[in-house]
Amino acid sequence: MAATVKFLQELQSEITCSICRGFFCEPVTIGCGHSFCQACLSSSWRVGAPAFSCPECKQVSQDREIPLVNRRLAQLTELGKELRSKLMQSSQGRSQCVTHQKPFKLFCEEDQTALCVTCGESPEHGAHKISPVQEAAHKYRRELQQLQIRLENHLEEDEQLLAQEERPAVDWHWMIMGEFHKLQDWLREEANRCLKRIRQEQKASQARLSQHMQSLQNLMQELQEAGQQDNLDLLQDAKQLLGRSEAVLAQRAQAVTPELREHPIPGLIQMLNRVRVDLTMDPIAVDSFVSISGDRKSVKAKEDWQVEPEDSPYHPVFAEQVFSSGSHYWEVDVTQLPQWVLGIYTPYLRRKRAWNMNSCTSVFLLQCVKKEGDYYLQTYPGPLEYRMKGPLPRVGVYLEYSPGTLAFYNVLQSSLIYKFHPIPFTDPVKPIFSPGPPLPGIEPGPMTLCPVDSHLCPCCYSSQ
Known part of the structure; x- marks a missing residue:
C-alpha cells in the first residue's frame, strides 16, 4: 500500500497545475515544457502584454496565443484522478492515513x-x-452555495x-x-455592405452570449454535483472549481456588454x-461648479464639483442660441474629458399616439461614462x-426640428452613434x-465648441 501511495504522490505532482494547485483541467503545454490549466494560463497571460512568460520558470514564450489542449496529459490526469479515487475508496485509503494508520481529521489548505x-x-x-x-x-460548501x-x-x-x-x-x-438614403444611389452598394456587417456582428454577439451562458450552465452542473459529494471528495475539487468559476465570471463583462462598432x-x-452653426455658451445660468471661457466657446468643471441630492448630477451649460425650425449641426471637442454629457433641452413636447418615450421628458442626452x-x-x-x-475625440450633433430628429456622430470615424x-x-x-x-x-x-471652419480627419488627429 505504501508503494502505491508513493507512486500516486509522484504522479499527482506531474498532473497538478502550479498556478491553481489542483489537478489539470484542459491542460496546455508551452514552449519551455511546463504545463498549466488552459484557464489558469489565460488568466496569467494578460491581454495586450508586450511579452508572455512562463508562470513557473519565467522563460519568455514566442507564442502569442494559448496552445491547444494537450490530450495525452489530459488523459493522464483523468487516470491519476481515477487511481486516487480508488485509493480513497479503499477501506484504508478512504478513512485513514496509510502511513500512520490513523483516521483523517485534518485538512491542509495549501x-x-x-x-x-x-x-x-x-x-x-x-x-x-x-x-x-x-x-x-463546511467553509467550501458555503462558498460553493x-x-x-x-x-x-x-x-x-x-x-x-x-x-x-x-x-x-x-x-x-x-x-x-436612413443615413445612406441621403447620399443617393451611388452609396447604396456601400450601405448594403455595412448592413451585412451589422447582421454578422449581431450574430457574433448572440453566439458570444450563448457560449457564456453555456459556460455558466456547465459550472452550475458541476456545483450541484460537488454539493452531493462527501467531505473529502468535495475538498479535493472545491478550490479548483472555485478558481475556474471566477475565471468564467471575470469574462462576463466582455460577453454581455456589446461594443459600439464604427460603420x-x-x-x-x-x-x-x-x-x-456657430454656437456660443450662455454664461447667465452657469452655477458655481463650472466655468466658461472668455470667448464662451468652452466649459470646464471646477475642482470643487459637487452634486446635491436635489440638483441635476450634470451641472449643464446651455447654448445662447435656440432653434425652432430648420436643420443645424455642431461639433464638440471632448478629447480631454473621460466623462461628459451632450444633448438638447426643450420645455414641452407634443403628445402623439405614436410617441413611445416618456411624454414628460424635456432632455435628450448622450452620455460618456x-x-x-x-x-x-x-x-x-x-x-x-x-x-x-477608447474615448471619442470629437462628437457631432445634428438637430432637425421637423419632423424631429436628434443624431450623434463619431466625427473621426464619420459614423453614426x-x-x-x-x-x-x-x-x-x-x-x-x-x-x-x-x-x-x-x-x-x-469641453470645447469647435469652430465652424474646423475639420477633423484621421490623419489630422494622429498628428495632434
Missing part, C-alpha cells in the same frame, strides 16, 4: 490534502493552514439579454439605411457641414448601453453641455 493528526504535526505542514475536516468542508446563487442570478440576466439580442432594442438596420459613411460629415478603464456610451431616454474601444426620432417638438430647443462628472484624481479638461 496542499489540499486530508491529514491525520500525526501528519498535521509534521514539519512538512508546519507553516500551512490546517483546519478540522468538518470545518473546512454562494457561488451557485451568483451563477443563477447571472444566468437569469443573461437569458434576458439574449432575448433582447434576438429582438434588438436598437434598430441599426433602419438607422444606417463609416462616406461623405456624411461633409454633408452635415452644410448646416453647420468611464468605468474600470472602459468607456461606455448611454442615452437618455433610450436603450443605448454600449462599450467603446445614435439617433432619436421622431421627437414632437413644440417649443424652441437649446443645446446643452456638461463637462463631467470629473473623475477623482484627474485634472478636468475643457
Whole structure:
C-alpha cells in the first residue's frame, strides 16, 4: 500500500497545475515544457502584454496565443484522478492515513490534502493552514452555495439579454439605411455592405452570449454535483472549481456588454457641414461648479464639483442660441474629458399616439461614462448601453426640428452613434453641455465648441 501511495504522490505532482494547485483541467503545454490549466494560463497571460512568460520558470514564450489542449496529459490526469479515487475508496485509503494508520481529521489548505493528526504535526505542514475536516468542508460548501446563487442570478440576466439580442432594442438596420438614403444611389452598394456587417456582428454577439451562458450552465452542473459529494471528495475539487468559476465570471463583462462598432459613411460629415452653426455658451445660468471661457466657446468643471441630492448630477451649460425650425449641426471637442454629457433641452413636447418615450421628458442626452478603464456610451431616454474601444475625440450633433430628429456622430470615424426620432417638438430647443462628472484624481479638461471652419480627419488627429 505504501508503494502505491508513493507512486500516486509522484504522479499527482506531474498532473497538478502550479498556478491553481489542483489537478489539470484542459491542460496546455508551452514552449519551455511546463504545463498549466488552459484557464489558469489565460488568466496569467494578460491581454495586450508586450511579452508572455512562463508562470513557473519565467522563460519568455514566442507564442502569442494559448496552445491547444494537450490530450495525452489530459488523459493522464483523468487516470491519476481515477487511481486516487480508488485509493480513497479503499477501506484504508478512504478513512485513514496509510502511513500512520490513523483516521483523517485534518485538512491542509495549501496542499489540499486530508491529514491525520500525526501528519498535521509534521514539519512538512508546519507553516500551512490546517483546519478540522468538518470545518473546512463546511467553509467550501458555503462558498460553493454562494457561488451557485451568483451563477443563477447571472444566468437569469443573461437569458434576458439574449432575448433582447434576438429582438434588438436598437434598430441599426433602419438607422444606417436612413443615413445612406441621403447620399443617393451611388452609396447604396456601400450601405448594403455595412448592413451585412451589422447582421454578422449581431450574430457574433448572440453566439458570444450563448457560449457564456453555456459556460455558466456547465459550472452550475458541476456545483450541484460537488454539493452531493462527501467531505473529502468535495475538498479535493472545491478550490479548483472555485478558481475556474471566477475565471468564467471575470469574462462576463466582455460577453454581455456589446461594443459600439464604427460603420463609416462616406461623405456624411461633409454633408452635415452644410448646416453647420456657430454656437456660443450662455454664461447667465452657469452655477458655481463650472466655468466658461472668455470667448464662451468652452466649459470646464471646477475642482470643487459637487452634486446635491436635489440638483441635476450634470451641472449643464446651455447654448445662447435656440432653434425652432430648420436643420443645424455642431461639433464638440471632448478629447480631454473621460466623462461628459451632450444633448438638447426643450420645455414641452407634443403628445402623439405614436410617441413611445416618456411624454414628460424635456432632455435628450448622450452620455460618456468611464468605468474600470472602459468607456461606455448611454442615452437618455433610450436603450443605448454600449462599450467603446477608447474615448471619442470629437462628437457631432445634428438637430432637425421637423419632423424631429436628434443624431450623434463619431466625427473621426464619420459614423453614426445614435439617433432619436421622431421627437414632437413644440417649443424652441437649446443645446446643452456638461463637462463631467470629473473623475477623482484627474485634472478636468475643457469641453470645447469647435469652430465652424474646423475639420477633423484621421490623419489630422494622429498628428495632434
